[in-house]
Amino acid sequence: MYGARDVRLETLPDPQLSTGDDAIVRVVAACVCGSDLWPYRGVTPVAAPRQVGHEFVGVVEQIGRDVGVVKSGDFVIAPFYICDGSCSHCRNGVSTSCVNGSWWGSPDRKGRPADGGQGEYVRVPLADGTLFPIGDTPDPAMIPSLVTLSDVMCTGHHAAVSAGVRPGSVVVVVGDGAVGLCAVLAARRLGAETIVAMSRHPARQAMALEFGATHIVADRADAGVSAVHRLTGGIGADCVLECVGTEQSMRQALGSARPGGRIGFVGLPNGGPKLPIMHLFDNNVGVQGGIAPVRGYMADLLPDVLTGTITPGRVFDLHLPLADITEAYLAMDQRRAIKALLVL
């Protein structure tokens, strides 16, 4: 990632084991995240060219001397962050706050570089804590859904869990991107009875319905809130899954939650959506969520992916070889694709 509109496929030296706790993974599939568009669009400046990509699956080719769980040959899913899996925060299920954690494409806690996931090989620090091994390489048709466990499916699930979705819940999902669509799937999986997907994009509306949405609301702002209230008998939703992160989307979420309801938010706050505390107080509306500790959800969600009970890989409506990385960014930037899969 060189800067705005400037992402290049370049040949670099293969990564080397260096910290003892690391592994080298040959990437089988990766993808472009909505957050990768921030530097691509120039919203976040790029100080120096750097490797990017934080969602990938692959096969372990080498392991460091201290690696004991992950084995060479294992097919692994990488969460979008690096974690040791053993610190107090990891044990509390909040591996995103790992005291030894770090990020793809950045130095690890020992100062050694970890590669970005949009590439052929990645050095994975803290391999035993970070990687989720699932055994042998699965059928290629399964790959897209497995890649979603790196981030978007588990993040949608985090929104649903954080909002307290349970059997019978009335749920509103704000956001029709890959995470919002996966949140619909997660809400249905947890037994929600009513799932209102807010979307004005026909293809995404169709996918939301396929994923389990019972209603679509295309209106936004006050009209969107009114529509939700009409659909819920004037009461509002038990659970609102906020999967965007703008001030407008949070306002939509706040307006949609019933008194005593809860907002599960996973949209990276962008431009500081305000949380009006008097509204929360007067209506007993709770807010829970944040950056999704996806590593801890993988074991829970994997069986439903492997049995085909959920098919979150459907959010990849564009499959490209790594060589076409430029087109992957462009298609997402122009909203021609919900999410682009890179197949290696």
Next chain:
Amino acid sequence: MYGARDVRLETLPDPQLSTGDDAIVRVVAACVCGSDLWPYRGVTPVAAPRQVGHEFVGVVEQIGRDVGVVKSGDFVIAPFYICDGSCSHCRNGVSTSCVNGSWWGSPDRKGRPADGGQGEYVRVPLADGTLFPIGDTPDPAMIPSLVTLSDVMCTGHHAAVSAGVRPGSVVVVVGDGAVGLCAVLAARRLGAETIVAMSRHPARQAMALEFGATHIVADRADAGVSAVHRLTGGIGADCVLECVGTEQSMRQALGSARPGGRIGFVGLPNGGPKLPIMHLFDNNVGVQGGIAPVRGYMADLLPDVLTGTITPGRVFDLHLPLADITEAYLAMDQRRAIKALLVL
């Protein structure tokens, strides 16, 4: 309540049944709330003299023609608000958002006045939904703890429930007023293992310890946060019960919660404590709570009060006859009393 520093005991006509769904209650005990000090201190202006008081217990003397649950002679606990007990929000456990609800000392939804609780008689609108009858008049020694079910004990419990306190939880309680002390009691009752009470007032520290606090932290601001982290092995608390409502107290709460922890907040937000959404997002710290739907908690807490398992009435460190109402306000205003009970 005439205005700043001007509260008077005056003789008014006895209230009359007027809406069919109402009851006349002879007050046995009432109390002064911290929020009554706002008009008393001139923080909230008083446009016209009005009856005040919203925490009381008493005996039903008359019932309207449509009252079917509450009977004449019943000893009743009044929550700090009026609710019908039957609307969707009440059925969802959020009776503070009752669609037919109103407030003591204000007109009810039919425009008829409801008296304040600091007086001899009160007309109670929506008597069947509002009042919690407990049978015959109990032993006088039980009265103080029963009065706390009108507000402070149930509100402390709401903080604990909203923060998700459960057996083994590590809890921090911010605030050593009556609600904060009751929150300590509620956390212990729900099985918390570690309860850190933040207080710099010796008598309140002693009561917190008596109520089940395992540690006292007298420091505030950054030093208070550091002390909490020292006591929790650098991790922070699972649950923080925010029982004050200032920007400083919310900052204390945010600093004390561990990643993935939750703040249960019941302090009426005063001066707009900010909720820094990036901190919540990065650390997966949740915020839940608000004005406590106490009516719904009474049945749960009453047995423990009647058996003496909890004695929240200890927060009343000043008992006065109604005639000394002026002294009740003054003692609370000057922080000579935690909370003043008015015995009729």
